[in-house]
Structures are given as structure tokens and as C-alpha cells.
Amino acid sequence: MKPVKLKKNLWITALVITSLPYSNDLLGQSSFINHTSQYSxxxxPTIHEPVFPKDTIDIRNFGAKGDGRTLNTKSINEAIRASNKKGGGVVLIPAGYWMSGPIALKSNVNLHLDDNAFLQFTSDFDQYEIVEGNYEGKPSARNQSPISGKDLENIAMTGKGTIDGNGDAWRMVGRGALTDGEWRRKLDSGGLVSADGKTWFPSEKTKLAHEEKRSVLLSEGKALADFEDIKDYLRPNMLMLTNCKKVLIEGVTLQNSPAWNVHPLMCQHITLRNLMIKNPDYAQNGDGIDIESCSNVLIEDCVLDVGDDAICIKSGKDEEGRKRGIATEQVIIRRNKVYLGHGGFVVGSEMSGGARDIFVEDCTFMGTDKGIRFKTTRGRGGVVENIHIRNINMSNIVHEAIFFDMYYWTAPPKANEVQEIPPVTIETPQIRNVYIDNVICNGANVGVFVRGLPEMPVKDIYLSNLFLTADKGIxxxxxxxxxxxxxxxxxxxxxxLVYIESARDLTFDRLVYxxxxxxxxxxxxxxxxxxxxKNSNIGENKMEFKYGATEDAIKLNNN
Structure with missing residues (x-):
């Protein structure tokens, strides 16, 4: 017997694989790869990277000082504009402690951070203008991102330096998310506390927006000036790129973002390589990488440890996402490591423009809430299809290792509950044609969880070569x-071991348990x-049928 330790000191006992039937080739080369998947x-996809002239401009030539106190916003932006005006090249941020306000990237410019360069964005909210941005796929009021670019081509951020978004200055945090020591330090730092003593706010404006449940969306008749009284609440994404082509982000560490960390929107040919992305585990909306309505994307050799979804595929939310109609497609995600996060690889829930032709391989997820995660709900619409995943290691997953759910943030009906099934419309989401092969998970609450809608089941999902240690099976x-x-x-x-509800055309071949x-x-x-x-040694005496299910629903073929 082999002991396996899970989170919260929960111990279970798992038999070593050689003590069970049908184990000789479980972890070997898959004999069950769908022909479409194998061909794909x-x-x-092909991803084109940017190329730059060799000319280098040092930000110190524009008056920048790396003393950790001087605000270098003007100097850095002037250097970027000068490089762009000359036809492009490298803008160098050398070793030092550089404070700055928002930086605007320009075409044909590579912003390069030396090995010991530390670029930190100011906590002075007055340095950030309120701009029209995007929140969960919808137009919204946001503070200007620390680093942004729009309608650009041939841009990069490279080097081995560190970019810090000063996110703790922006975000409120609940008492339950911190240790006693962390909570005391929050109180000592200033800010305000809610009447019940359970939430810390960085400013009056943030507290007002939260307590009045103010919307950040730019609804009809709303102007940017109307959000001034809650300005501090409008947390920006740290790196925001919109409608850009040929983007390279390589080598740098990005940490402590006010909201999402890296967010390309409607971009093409993006390469994210060798990044370290880190946020506190209490950072709400502290996503690592959110690829939204983009095509031809490569994410490789990155390490993420964040407070929300780690690597996430999106394409807009509800009607706005469907009107945009731009899917995220032609994506390669490989050799990445994820520590904390609400999901290692995630699709949704804002997927109304669709997601397709995505390839994920050779990744490791350690301590994430969920491992492979697909999430959507009624009203989204959109089609998620042709997703290919293989060679995934997981350890100490809090909830589900492999997770498909079409009831995101809604309550599903109970097994015996009579429900009115709505018609299929443009608002009905779809998940189909997903291929997952060779997943090893040591510790989860549930191994495989699939929950579709009565009017639109999750369908055409092919899972093979799974080795899952979990509280529950399928x-x-x-x-x-x-x-x-x-x-x-x-x-x-x-x-x-296997729970089935209102599902049909399921095949289980060579289960070991x-x-x-x-x-x-x-x-x-x-x-x-x-x-x-098939081939699973499941006898009729170990089956139960409830709520109208009958024995003829199951066919056994234990050869």
C-alpha cells in the first residue's frame, strides 16, 4: 500500500498500479488517440515573432533615475517614442530600482529590462487616468494600465528584470484571506475597514464602490467622468495589449498586478516565453495570463503562481462577445508550471466568441483549485471545440482534476427535480470535441467532473490514459x-466510483479501481x-439505478 498526502492533512491509501488488473500499459504510449486529434x-499553428533594429536607447539619457524614489514616467515614455520615431529598436531599462507611472508601448520597440532592473509602478492613483477599458468582455471604466499598447505591430518586452504592479495598493482584501500577522500589517498600513471588521479597503473611493455595489460598466449615458468618485476601485490590468500584431514577452518577471496580469485582446501572433508571473493567493481577479479573442498564440516555459485562473482562454461575454465574434484560436501552450491558481489551464467563462484549435501539452499544475477547467453558463453562447491536451501532471489539486461545467455561478437542479428545459438559441453555449490524453494527478477531490445542460450536453469528449488519485472518481x-x-x-x-446522471452514449474501457x-x-x-x-470487471451486483434509470441503460463487455 502507498500513502498519498492531500491538502488539509487528508490521507488516503492508494494501491500501487502493479497490484491492479489491466495496468501493464496504462502509462505507456496511448492506443486511444482519436484520428482527428492525432492529425492535428x-x-x-505557426506563430511569427517580431524583429527589431539593433539600435539601443538608454532611459538614463532621458533623465531617468533608478533610485527607487524618482518618478520616471516621462523619461521612459520619451525614450520609447524616440525609438519609435527613429524606426524602432531597443529601449533599455538598466539595473536599478525604477519607479514609474503608466507606460505606453510603441510599434517596433523592444522594452528590455536588464537582469537586475526592478520596474515598479506608483501607488499614486492620480497618475492613472480613467479610460475606456474592458471588464469580462464588456466596455467598462478602468484606470489606465501600467503598461499598455493599442493598434501596434512588432512590439516586445524582454530581459530578466522584474515588473511590479504595486497591486496591494489597489485591492481590497477580506480578513479570512490573510493570516493574523498579514491582517495586522494591513491595518498598520492605513486604509479603512468595513463596519463588520471583515474587509480592508485601500481608500474611501474603493470602500464606497464596494458598499454601494457600483457597476464599472459603461452603460448608455455613462461618461468616464461619472466614475471619478469610485476611481480607486477601477483596478487596471497590468499589461493590456489591444489589437496588436507580432508581440513578444520573454524572460521577465511580472508580479503583484492590480487585476489581471497579462491580457492580450484581439491580438495576433503573440509569444509569451520564460515568464515568471506571481500574485498573492488572496488577489481577487489576480489572473496570470488571459488570452482574449486572439489568434496564433504561443505560451511556453512559463511559471505561474497567482490568485485566480493561471492560463485562461477567453473571447468576450454574452451579447457583447457574440457581437464581437472573434474566437480565440490557433494556440499552443506547452511546458508551463502552475502553482496556486483557480485553474491551471482554463477556458471561459467569457467564451461567447468561441474557442477552438488549442493545443496544451507537457504542463504541471501544483496546488491549483482545479486542474484542467472548462466553464460557461446559459446566456454566454459561443462554441468551444477542437481542444487537444496531453501529458499533464497534477499534484494536490483542491477540487476537480478535469472539470467541465456549464452552470458557472448558477445553481444546477437536483437529480429528481422537474425542470423546464429552455430552447436552444444563440445564447446556448457548446463544448465539444475535446481530446485529453495522459494525465497523472496525485490528490484531488474529484478525478473527472462533466456537467452539461439538458438542452445542450457536453459532448464528444475523449479521455485516455488517466492515472488519478482522488476522493471521488468520475x-x-x-x-x-x-x-x-x-x-x-x-x-x-x-x-x-462512477456517477452518471441524464447522460447517454458513454463508453468506459479498461477502468482500474x-x-x-x-x-x-x-x-x-x-x-x-x-x-x-468494457474490460473493467464491473459486475451487476455493484450497480444502482435511481430516479427512473433502468438496468438496460448499461451494457457490460468484460472480456
Whole structure:
């Protein structure tokens, strides 16, 4: 027996794989790769990187001082404009401690940070103008991002320096998210506390916006000046690129962002390489990388440790996202490591413009809330399809290792609850054609979770070569044409191994599991049908059928 330690000191016991049947080739080369998936891996997208002249401009030539006190906003921006005017090149931020306000990138310029360059953005909110921005795919009032670019081509940020967004100065934080020592230091730093003593605010304007539940959206008749009384609440994304082409971000450390960290929107040919992206675990909206309505993207060899989703695919929210109609597509994500985060690789929930032709491989997720995460809900619309994932390691996942959910931020019905099924419309989201191969997870609450909608099931999902240690095995609800082959499930003493509700056309081939479970399969709902278990040693005496489900829903083929 092999002990496996999970979060919160929860211990379970997992049998080593050699003690179970059908284990000889579980972790070997997959014999179950869908032909479409296999063909697609041999035809990966092409990403074009920018090229720059060798001319170098030093920001010190424009009066910048790396003393940690001087505000260098004017000097850095003048250097960038001068490089752009000359036809482009490198703008050098040398070793030193450089304070700055917002920086605007320009075409054909590579902003390069020396190894010991520390660029920190000021906590003086007056240095940031209120601008028209984007929040969850919708037009909104935001403070100007610390680094931004719009309608640019051939741009880069490179080097081994550090960029710090001073995010703690912007964000409110709940008492429960901090240790006693951290909370005392927050109180000592200034700011205000809510009447119940549970929330710290950095300023009066942030406190006012939160307590009055003020919207940041630019609805009809709203002007930017109307948000001045809650200006501090309008946290910016740290690096905001809009409608840019040929972008390279390489080598730098990006940390402590006020909101999202790296956010390309409607960009093409983006390379994110060898980045370290770090935010506190209490940083709400502290996403690492959010790729929104972009195409031809490469994210490789990055390390992320953040307070929200780590690597996330988006394409706009609800009606605005559908009107934009720009999918995120042709994306390669490989050799990345994620520590804390609400998901390692995430699609959604703002996916109304669609997401397709995305390839994820050779990544490791450690301590994330969820591992592979797909999330959406009614009203979004959009199609997520042709997603290819392989060779993923996970350790100590808090909730689900592999997760598909179409009830994001909404309450799903219970198994026996009579519900009115809405018609399929343009607002109905779809998730289909997802291929996941060779996933090893040591510690999760649930191994595989799939939950679609009655009117639009999650469908055409192909999972193979899974080796999952989790409290629970597999839960599938409102799904169609799901195939799981070569899956070793080391679960706690929690029945059942496989829970199925209102799903059909499911195939389970070569499941490996602990024999101590009293119930292996539970089927719920009269519309559950065509459930095939092959080569898995599942007997009829370890099945349960509830809420109208019948025994003829399952077919056994234990060869």
C-alpha cells in the first residue's frame, strides 16, 4: 500500500498500479488517440515573432533615475517614442530600482529590462487616468494600465528584470484571506475597514464602490467622468495589449498586478516565453495570463503562481462577445508550471466568441483549485471545440482534476427535480470535441467532473490514459458521447466510483479501481442510456439505478 498526502492533512491509501488488473500499459504510449486529434498535433499553428533594429536607447539619457524614489514616467515614455520615431529598436531599462507611472508601448520597440532592473509602478492613483477599458468582455471604466499598447505591430518586452504592479495598493482584501500577522500589517498600513471588521479597503473611493455595489460598466449615458468618485476601485490590468500584431514577452518577471496580469485582446501572433508571473493567493481577479479573442498564440516555459485562473482562454461575454465574434484560436501552450491558481489551464467563462484549435501539452499544475477547467453558463453562447491536451501532471489539486461545467455561478437542479428545459438559441453555449490524453494527478477531490445542460450536453469528449488519485472518481451529468479509456482511479472509500446522471452514449474501457467500494456505478434519470463498460470487471451486483434509470441503460463487455 502507498500513502498519498492531500491538502488539509487528508490521507488516503492508494494501491500501487502493479497490484491492479489491466495496468501493464496504462502509462505507456496511448492506443486511444482519436484520428482527428492525432492529425492535428502534426499540424500545429505557426506563430511569427517580431524583429527589431539593433539600435539601443538608454532611459538614463532621458533623465531617468533608478533610485527607487524618482518618478520616471516621462523619461521612459520619451525614450520609447524616440525609438519609435527613429524606426524602432531597443529601449533599455538598466539595473536599478525604477519607479514609474503608466507606460505606453510603441510599434517596433523592444522594452528590455536588464537582469537586475526592478520596474515598479506608483501607488499614486492620480497618475492613472480613467479610460475606456474592458471588464469580462464588456466596455467598462478602468484606470489606465501600467503598461499598455493599442493598434501596434512588432512590439516586445524582454530581459530578466522584474515588473511590479504595486497591486496591494489597489485591492481590497477580506480578513479570512490573510493570516493574523498579514491582517495586522494591513491595518498598520492605513486604509479603512468595513463596519463588520471583515474587509480592508485601500481608500474611501474603493470602500464606497464596494458598499454601494457600483457597476464599472459603461452603460448608455455613462461618461468616464461619472466614475471619478469610485476611481480607486477601477483596478487596471497590468499589461493590456489591444489589437496588436507580432508581440513578444520573454524572460521577465511580472508580479503583484492590480487585476489581471497579462491580457492580450484581439491580438495576433503573440509569444509569451520564460515568464515568471506571481500574485498573492488572496488577489481577487489576480489572473496570470488571459488570452482574449486572439489568434496564433504561443505560451511556453512559463511559471505561474497567482490568485485566480493561471492560463485562461477567453473571447468576450454574452451579447457583447457574440457581437464581437472573434474566437480565440490557433494556440499552443506547452511546458508551463502552475502553482496556486483557480485553474491551471482554463477556458471561459467569457467564451461567447468561441474557442477552438488549442493545443496544451507537457504542463504541471501544483496546488491549483482545479486542474484542467472548462466553464460557461446559459446566456454566454459561443462554441468551444477542437481542444487537444496531453501529458499533464497534477499534484494536490483542491477540487476537480478535469472539470467541465456549464452552470458557472448558477445553481444546477437536483437529480429528481422537474425542470423546464429552455430552447436552444444563440445564447446556448457548446463544448465539444475535446481530446485529453495522459494525465497523472496525485490528490484531488474529484478525478473527472462533466456537467452539461439538458438542452445542450457536453459532448464528444475523449479521455485516455488517466492515472488519478482522488476522493471521488468520475461524475458525468447531461453529457453525450464521452469516452474514457485506460483510467486508473485510486479513490477514497466514497461510493460510487462512477456517477452518471441524464447522460447517454458513454463508453468506459479498461477502468482500474479499488475493489473495496460497495457501489461502482450509480445511474440516475430515465434518459440515461447506452452506457457501455468494457474490460473493467464491473459486475451487476455493484450497480444502482435511481430516479427512473433502468438496468438496460448499461451494457457490460468484460472480456
Amino acid at each position: 498535433w502534426s499540424n500545429l 461524475e458525468i451529468k447531461d453529457a453525450q458521447n464521452i469516452s474514457i479509456k485506460n483510467a486508473a482511479l485510486y479513490t477514497d472509500e466514497v461510493d460510487p 479499488k475493489t473495496e467500494l460497495s457501489t461502482l456505478v450509480e445511474v440516475n434519470g430515465s434518459n440515461a442510456q447506452n452506457l457501455l463498460f
